[in-house]
Amino acid sequence: MPLKKPAPHAPPPAEANAEMAQLAASFVEESRKLLEEAGEALLALERDPDDGQAMGALFRAVHSIKGAAGLFDLPALVHLVHAGEDLLGAMREGRLRMDSGAADALFEGLDHVGRWVELFAAQGSLPPELMETARRYAAIYRARLAGLEGAEGAPAPAAAAVRHAWADAAGLPEGAPLVTIEYTPDESCFFSGDDPLRIAQSLPGLVWSELAPREPWAAPEAFDPYVCNLVFRLVSEAPHSEVEAHFRYMPDAVTIGLRESEPAPDPEAPKAPTGPLSPLAVELIEAQRRALAEHPRGGAHVAATLRNVAAALGLPVPPEEPAAAIAALLATAPPASEPEPLAIAEGSATRSDTPAERTLRVEQAKIDTLMNLVGEMVVAKNALPFLARDAEARFGSRELAREIKDKYAVIDRITRQLQSAVMEVRMMPVGDLFKRFPRLVRDIARKQDKLVRLEIEGEATEADKNVIEALAEPLTHILRNSLDHGIESREARLAAGKPETACVRLAAAQEADRVVIDVTDDGRGVDPARVRAKAIERGLIDEARAAQLTDAQAVQLVFLPGFSTAETVSDLSGRGVGMDAVRSVVERLGGTVTLESRCGEGTHVRLELPLSMAVTRVLTIDLGGQAYGIPIDLVIETVKVDPADIRRLKSAEAIVLRDAVIPIARLRSLLGMEPHPAKLESVLILRLGHATIGLVIDDFGTCMDIILKPFAGILAHMSGFSGSAVLGDGRVLLVLNLKEML
């Protein structure tokens, strides 16, 4: 008796796919946000299990993920989240307390869900094996609940190797292999959104079915229509796996057996129970009875609903009195019907007239394109001053030159505004980055049995998205260093007279056009003696020089490539990347990193970064007729010096500027060019890290904004240059990387 499958009324596939993709993208994005919120709330809860607000937030986040995930075919994810939600529910109601064991299990669960969401984002589906993991975690969560409620969480019955006795009794003749299914919907299934009849009817390959009461029907006056007392016995010719997949959301309610026989088509096979009204309509009308009973003065909305239901079913509009209307409707007996799809009103479109969010989601690529165009605009406008100069020099029109300059001023202003507007769009609060650190610190501290409090300040400070994203790794490394090497063990801290709980502070602030991020800890600090010893051992510095270094200078040795003070390579840091990696990332972003340490009192690492790295301001210089660029933030001043004032100190040269001796270098010799004597030497006074140095060049040029393009391909390894830019007049400007050269 193959039951008719309900005809789905779906839109054309292409449209449905687009809708589904949109829905999936929204689910992924939202889940990421919710997972983040859940993680934060869980951290807060672990610190303070009585934090009701965090409990509420955590529950809501998990709950929302479950709700949204249910729209997709993600049984494993739903299974895990559902079990987690049950556990959290018990905690929210105060029946169970959050402890670090539960937090660990929940954190791991959240991590899995996070990975699955990403997997779903990448592949559009999840491999079925994940159900194993989901079951494992569900069992862990249930075990905690079971500890509470006694013997709950018994293992699910083994699905395979079940032989249903009724299948023998049904007199199914021998033949092709068949799958027998006994489906016992949960008693409260009507309240959990299940529709057992539909689930049974839509079973693939259904060839025989029987519907029976689980227990003998109760007497009419004791009958509870809200309790499902049904058992479905089904036989399918579909493969076992397909049947299992069909019932994947209710593994506990189903036993699946194999039978090497074919059922006799039973002419008396019970039909699906169909009432005079569609089941849903009956349910709805019944619900009105309840709504009326439970809501005081509930006449108006109940009456309105009943009128609508009657209208929808094409029944005479019932009387105003709700109770009478319910009775009248239930008594009506039009032919049974499934609600049929409605002919879609032509041309009707949906709109939400008040968008729920006033923000616009834009792909990052689009903003990047905009930024690149603005960058090109900045460069293109630089052509105008050249044009003005040409107008005057070649065509002798001073007036035209002035007009071009005027227009340039206008375009320059607009371009700057445009640039800052686009940059603002790209701005992101550092809080988005900092969010991940409480979890990191917690995990490391727990592994090392240290007590650490992470204080975060200035989350609202904004910087360019690229800067923020590039900072994730260096900051992670600095924090790991701090926890691994800086923070002492609990005993050591107590012995040193420090509080047992260590404090790591992560603070961001904006200073002028730079973002400053401070990471401070109250650990043991960096030991200059150990750093010296290590640097010598690694052959990074010789003993004589090491001895000359002050303690503050010695500490800076940690920035040398190949330096690592970790005695043993731990699981957490010291993976061969050290502070030199941090420094190179920060410097690539155009920033600086400094480290200060007081032995026994703590370490302070400061990162200073530009707000944006899209546009670089450079000073152009002239050298042998070729223009070079030097980042303007390195330049302190420019001076013209009489060659006679350049003092020779052994092989080095220096000048005295305002009573300070400044060593100088000649760019020509650095680049391997012939010396070029001049009446007055042009010297750039530069700041490189902590040092001040003079650089002799041929002549100064002008300041300009450029879009610095790093070298690619075979030029990528030229460390003396940080990149190139195209000038307004089409010439190529090479930007010097003076930190490497000097």
Next chain:
Amino acid sequence: MTIQPFGPQPFGEHPFPRGPAPCPRVLVVDDTLTVRLYCAQLLAREGFEVAEAVNGVEALEQALEQDFDLFVVDINMARMDGYAFLAEVRRTPALQAIPAVMLSTEAAEGDIARAYQAGANFYLTKPVDPERFVATVKLMTGVPCR
């Protein structure tokens, strides 16, 4: 038919001439964007006009400004949850006759009872079967089902 769940045009400026029967308007109140989007897509396909709100407060503001034929309400929401929203609706003379269906992941009998006490007319549990959801909305708004 194109789906524009987030279209910026207000109800009044309908680009097409209205048919004889205006499409029922449904207000979906849920703090989860995905759920709102899902409901909007399903209902839009059937010719409903859908508005959205992320919590009870926003929903009340919209409900007082425009006419709706049905509220689809989640329970767990920040600022004002579904129970409070429904209680407010049933207290407000202008809104008290508008049917409401609760759509929530809570499946405990206690939650369902609270929903009816607050003034719900029906209760659906997430994840809801799309056909069941659409059929419910049709029945509750009086859209012919046959």
